[in-house]
Amino acid sequence: MKRSLIVFTLLLSGAAWADGNANLAPAVSNLKWKTECSDCHMAYPPALLPERSWRKMMAGLGSHFGQDASLDTATAKEITDYLANNSAERAGGKRAKKVLGALGPNEAPQRISETAWFVREHDEVAPQVWKRAKIGSPANCNACHQGAEQGNYAENQIRIPR
Amino acid sequence: MTRFAFLFAGLFVCSAAQAAPQDLLQSYAVQAKQENPQFQAFSAARGEQLYHAKRTHSSGKMLSCASCHTDNPKSAGRHEKTGKAIQPLAPIANRDRFADTAKVEKWFKRNCQDVLERACSVQEKGDFVTYLLSLK
Numbered sequence: 001m002k003r004s005l006i007v008f009t010l011l012l013s014g015a016a017w018a019d020g021n022a023n024l025a026p027a028v029s030n031l032k033w034k035t036e037c038s039d040c041h042m043a044y045p046p047a048l049l050p051e052r053s054w055r056k057m058m059a060g061l062g063s064h065f066g067q068d069a070s071l072d073t074a075t076a077k078e079i080t081d082y083l084a085n086n087s088a089e090r091a092g093g094k095r096a097k098k099v100l101g102a103l104g105p106n107e108a109p110q111r112i113s114e115t116a117w118f119v120r121e122h123d124e125v126a127p128q129v130w131k132r133a134k135i136g137s138p139a140n141c142n143a144c145h146q147g148a149e150q151g152n153y154a155e156n157q158i159r160i161p162r
Numbered sequence: 163m164t165r166f167a168f169l170f171a172g173l174f175v176c177s178a179a180q181a182a183p184q185d186l187l188q189s190y191a192v193q194a195k196q197e198n199p200q201f202q203a204f205s206a207a208r209g210e211q212l213y214h215a216k217r218t219h220s221s222g223k224m225l226s227c228a229s230c231h232t233d234n235p236k237s238a239g240r241h242e243k244t245g246k247a248i249q250p251l252a253p254i255a256n257r258d259r260f261a262d263t264a265k266v267e268k269w270f271k272r273n274c275q276d277v278l279e280r281a282c283s284v285q286e287k288g289d290f291v292t293y294l295l296s297l298k
Binding site: 040041042065066067068069070071072136139140 | 221241243244245246264268271272273275276
């Protein structure tokens, strides 16, 4: 009895862990966000940056990481509102706390891969692994996370290419 | 009846997709005449030159349209920074190209800025599309 209780508790906490970390799909999607933000790279989960980061990014699309990613005003507004409504603060939960926890109130990081949360989650990945031809950089979530496009970042979906 | 409707819809989609780049070129020709009364025609040869022209960007990188779209516009490309796959640019290989004016304008605005660090003229855009349409 005692043993099965322990197993049951472990299963439960496993499920809770998976729920807290592995599913990064936004609660609602948005067609403009999905299509416009995935032209040059994957559409990254809105919950991985605070609202202020997304607002700053969307206000600077004319030079987006050195490239022109400008959008018409109506599209930009729709996507900004969507990102704000699904940002780390709005998504809530443990992960939001971890994403937001290490940031000062005015810090607005522009790279998800530079947040303390991301760095901690990937601390077992050696620097040379990121540089492999099939990975390239930490911006290519779907190089290793097979379900990234669907928001699935579960451990059992990870295949690190050689 | 259902099959007929599908066939009809299919024909409509095909003809719309093929007519669109020509419509786009016609509207560029009208604009080009307004910008320059001496405008004569678009040139596939000039478009080809523009496509392959290498230029040193202020970042120090050597860039051209081919940096992402490859030397052969009928091939799939790769984003030079993110590595994401890009569908072929030539309509012969990808019939969705130059079928949506808003999309065409969005990408000319972005990519002319990215490669040339300025906007493209209507003459350049018309030459470029003429070149890509000339590929068989």
